[in-house]
Amino acid sequence: MALKTLGPKAAAALDQELMSTCAFSIDQLMELAGLSVSQAVYRVQPLHQGRRVLVACGPGNNGGDGLVAARHLFFYGYKPSVFYPKRSKNELYQRLAKQLEDLEVPFVDDFPSALKSTDHIVDAIFGFSFSGEVREPFPQVIKSLEETDLPVTSVDAPSSWDIDNGPPNSGLGSTFMPATLVSLTAPKPLVKHFTGRHFVGGRFVPPYIAKKYDFEMPEYQGMDQVVEVPPSGQKL
Template sequence: MLLNRFLGGGIVLRLANICSYGVMACSGSQCSYSADKVNYLTQENAVALDQDLFNEYKFSVDQLMELAGLSVATAVARVYPATTHKSALIICGPGNNGGDGLVAARHMTLFGYSVAVYYPKRTANTLYENLLWQCEKFGVNIINDLPQPEELKNEYKVLVDALFGFSFKPPVREALKPALDALIYSGLPVCSVDIPSGWHVEKGPDSENSLKPALLISLSAPKLCAKPEILKNVKHFLGGRFLPPGIVQKYNLTLPPYQAQDQVVEL
């Protein structure tokens, strides 16, 4: 999967009603954005946006992945803080979503969580090997055997879904079926990275048995499957605070502003 994911710093223009990261309504020192004006990326635009970040703006994969993982960890901590959800299991796939999950694991340990990672299909690449090494050095428990879905509640309070991104195409590989089943059937709150695993990037879930996340952390800009009429009863955060102004203008993005130094914003 390509890195379809990074939203940049929201500069709120206090003297106007339009902010380059959202449509603003301002009164005195208070500003809010019009949620119905937020727009959503197609898969084609998400891929093109990533290529612009790499080619025109010279960002590296690991640079962007670090920002994505920090955003994920921050959003999870906002909704499921370590004080109430101490033990977290992050389920990582072989692509860039999995890399985001490995970065998030490291940051979540610094936020006070007891973190485990299940990473059944590892990517033979120096970047991913280094991220996994860093997790181990930070005290993340790398598990090789995944408990049955109904047993996960005995060990964890929250799951992070970093399994599949928007490039996923069915069917699920046999080696990854237990991981997806754990996310679907555990009964624990699931926090999905960018796209709920198994969903179509534009149409959303394809059946009643699809994953039902409790939290979605969109990266860069929300994708079409995150529209309110599809993403029902789900907490939704946008993360990254990263896109250059030129990208925002090129793709005509209307996105909410971040507050102060926040790395995420709730939609």
């Protein structure tokens, strides 16, 4: 049985509903999203296999989730660094960045160079609201992600993928296929093209909302904020 997914319009409507009817603040949702991402990274990149994690953050909510994840990773014992070339003027993102600066987490400017001294990459560039055009300075970043042999964990969507249709025809002869995907709240339709390890995070969604948007809450274990699910709609 294929995993039920949420298209970009439904995902946007759900986010709006969480922040209105359901009374969550964006601070809360972003804290929980970033926490989920950090827990998935902890699972796929054990500390003894390398502590250096480069978190690539886009200008929107996906980037904010990355900033929160970087903070939690710091406290787990990782050595995060952050690539955040298009800083939002949004007050929330500025605060999340300040929280990292207070931990002396380095912000790096040159993504290809930074790749040479990391063990893992978190791709928090574009999320479910991405549609079609990769703007500067991100084309080079996406190209680096396509070419790297390092493990990448993507937040909600592999950046540059179409939310409905999956990998774009990049014309570069390679496809960006992250090792890990963390779907936030519910998987997006692109997961049918994804062949890596797949986690879902969203252990706060009221059951009536899952029912209304017609997706299943996965069975989380213990106190975990993420759960690994079968890739590509196939049972593990």
